[in-house]
Amino acid sequence: MLDNKNGWTLELDLPKPSLEDNRADADRLLSAAAQALEAEAVDIAPGVLRELPRQLRQWNYRVRCLCFNDYGRWRLLAVRSPESTRAFAGLAVDLGTTRVVLRLVNLETGQELAESAFDNPQIAIGPDILERAHFADTEGGLEKLHRLIIEALQANIGRIAENGGLSTEDICLVALSGNTSMTHLFLGLTPSGIIREPYIPVINCPGLISARSLGLHLHPEAGVFVFPNVGSYFGGDLIAGILYSGLHESDQISMLVDVGTNAEVVLGSRDWLVACAGAAGPALEGGVWEIGMAAAPGVIDEVRINPESGSFEVHTIEDKPPRGICGSGMIDLVAQLFLAGMLDFRGRLVSKAAPERIYETDEGRRLIVVDAAHSAGGEALTLGQADFDSLIRSKAAMYTILETITGYVGVGFTDISRFYVAGTFGSFIRPRSAITIGMIPDLPEETYQSLGNSSLGGATRLLRCRDAVAEVRRIYHNITYLELNVNQEFMNRFSAAKFLPHTEAACFPSVKRAI
């Protein structure tokens, strides 16, 4: 059991009413709660009031309660008998464009009760934000997108509650983080302004919203805390990620990168935070090559090339026969090819370094990653020069973004004491390989820390920690969003980064030593 004295729940022993102390039931409860929380005042959800008089008397004025701090205003959402074994439960939701992850938490102990994930059913409308936003503009489209996610959440919440040994009515608090568009669709708000210049969301800071008003049937007074977005391209998932990393609490400068189609980057410390986002290209997620795919069984996630023999050792997820390659596997592959001399510093395949694997076609050179005899489908897994070019453009974009943001603030990479890599994809990247290809700066490997699903992690932290809302507000207010201008300077940096690892080899001394 976790120490949860800083959580959202309280157990109170109220002074009993008398002619001398004839405060109202609610006032009695709320003033005790305010005292325990060191809050000026605590509000009460109206639905709690109906049964309160009977409950307080039946429970002899001892009561467990759940209070939430909605950006400075405390609100009591639910009460329970101190004898009841029913928990106050909370649900963390990482609302991804593709995948939605749920984590059920006991709000009193902080304990994780269950975790589950499901595909965002809006995929049926369109795989990405843009298609869904266009669909939302059509007659009834927004309502449909909203209903799809709400219904899927309700069904999956029912299942996760059952798995956690609870009823959906036990869920009193939801912390939800997602990108700006997904958050909007969840709230039933149009993402129309988000995708069009000048890129205007409907709302940045929704705060605590009644679950019922959104169509979610949980505890009758359950609230959904939606992480704020700083703008159209910097969503609540990133704020949750910062919260989870603790970057905003450190004396030292840290950087957080969420790698994906969009690279979202935060640089800062306790005193300041700068963020930017830019297209790094779908190449980093394994989405563009013929054999590229998201991480799944049989997908290559790790590659070693024996420097002596030039033989390939590929590792697949769950050790299934190889059928494709994911982003982290691709980064590994490119790094190893480069170290083995099979890719030159411009990222071109070098036939003579591996004549049995590299062959010419009408569209240029191709590399056999896995031959037909060893692949899952009985056909060789191959990558063309264009595939490598696209990966290199993506890694160059990423590095350029990192250079731009540090340059803007005037700090060097070596000033960064901690470099967090967020996102499911990020957790599979091996820093050594990413450094080798010049995607991330040449810092000691221990500087890099993978956060895994930091959006879910931040949402979970919000459920566990009473101070987290104030931290979210502080992050939200402190952050300066830097609009990336693709100007001449950016293009110069980008061009220099389109080499392996970089035109300036001095930027990557550890790579220089290795080759």
Place this chain on the structure above:
Amino acid sequence: MLDNKNGWTLELDLPKPSLEDNRADADRLLSAAAQALEAEAVDIAPGVLRELPRQLRQWNYRVRCLCFNDYGRWRLLAVRSPESTRAFAGLAVDLGTTRVVLRLVNLETGQELAESAFDNPQIAIGPDILERAHFADTEGGLEKLHRLIIEALQANIGRIAENGGLSTEDICLVALSGNTSMTHLFLGLTPSGIIREPYIPVINCPGLISARSLGLHLHPEAGVFVFPNVGSYFGGDLIAGILYSGLHESDQISMLVDVGTNAEVVLGSRDWLVACAGAAGPALEGGVWEIGMAAAPGVIDEVRINPESGSFEVHTIEDKPPRGICGSGMIDLVAQLFLAGMLDFRGRLVSKAAPERIYETDEGRRLIVVDAAHSAGGEALTLGQADFDSLIRSKAAMYTILETITGYVGVGFTDISRFYVAGTFGSFIRPRSAITIGMIPDLPEETYQSLGNSSLGGATRLLRCRDAVAEVRRIYHNITYLELNVNQEFMNRFSAAKFLPHTEAACFPSVKRAI
């Protein structure tokens, strides 16, 4: 049209979005509202968000909006196009045990649009608080009482809206004041604790409640501001009355009395407020005598006795043939009888002073107020000695309460610069008569000011004035509720007050001069 620059509505001209100013729609609106209101922050009702993006663009970023300050937290409840002729409407509700009065107000101009009243349908369950509270304890009883008042309100709001030329959807704000029990039934909360020692309400300060959550169908995001009660016997109607009187803003000491079955009294100034409530007896409301009745056509509300001839001149409401007498008529009658020597200083009927009107019965003396030939029903309207005794007990209780509260604070009656008489009944009392019988202190008549329905007046003021909620909070926090102990001192005072006007004639010099 009233000056309404201090009202709850705003007209805003928002800066248009651009790449340089790409704040979210809601943030753009709310920060302009916060600036106009000099508020730190303004929240937004979630239901307003859905249409906001389309509306802002259609209205070219000019917008009228309604904001409400719920005890320090500002909330934007509704928006309208600046071109629209539809008003933001507010509804003031005086929720009486017997009668409910509605007043429709244009929130933008402060203008009154319509007024109406209806009998509280809970009368069918029981005429008074006690019977309804007992019924609320029975199975389904509370729900029935709640439903009765909500349905009656909804129906009457529909009618008043129509009379005011509006739709119920135009009503965005309701200000409701009532006694503690009526407020509880309106909120669907049990009044069970209110009527039993130690007299505990469920809640004192409900604040702004969603109309929809109470079952009222008005504007989708309409809120109901429920005036707080200081305790079981000092309801929101009194707080509204104080607000209406302005007593809490004056440098000078004022007193406010709401006369009824319960006499509720407030004494104070800008710096302090003391309140108490005590049973003055139903006699003051005309409820106990055989011929007593509430004010209605044909009811005697004024009596003059010709000092020379001893003849009675009675005035009836709407000049209809007399059929009964109300409280203010009774106070007049007793004062006139006393001045004419027909009642002695102990309140006994003096036969020899009016032998043609006063006669003996087995139950004591009786007075013919109107003879059979002149009454509506063809029977003489008469009052017995017991009727006079009951009125005198009531007036003595009232005076004793006034003496006790001033004595507690240590001020004399002559320190009181303004004496407000609240309540429908209070507005009919002639101070001269009430002074003559020793019910209220012998102060210059111009000290007395009738407020009429001060509960409705206070609710209306809340709809019109942006600062009113802060004033309500200040009143609520400043007020000291004095529990009336019916101790020996109280009984001594009460005994002394059971004379006409008082055992201490020196307390009523103006009466002494008149007799």
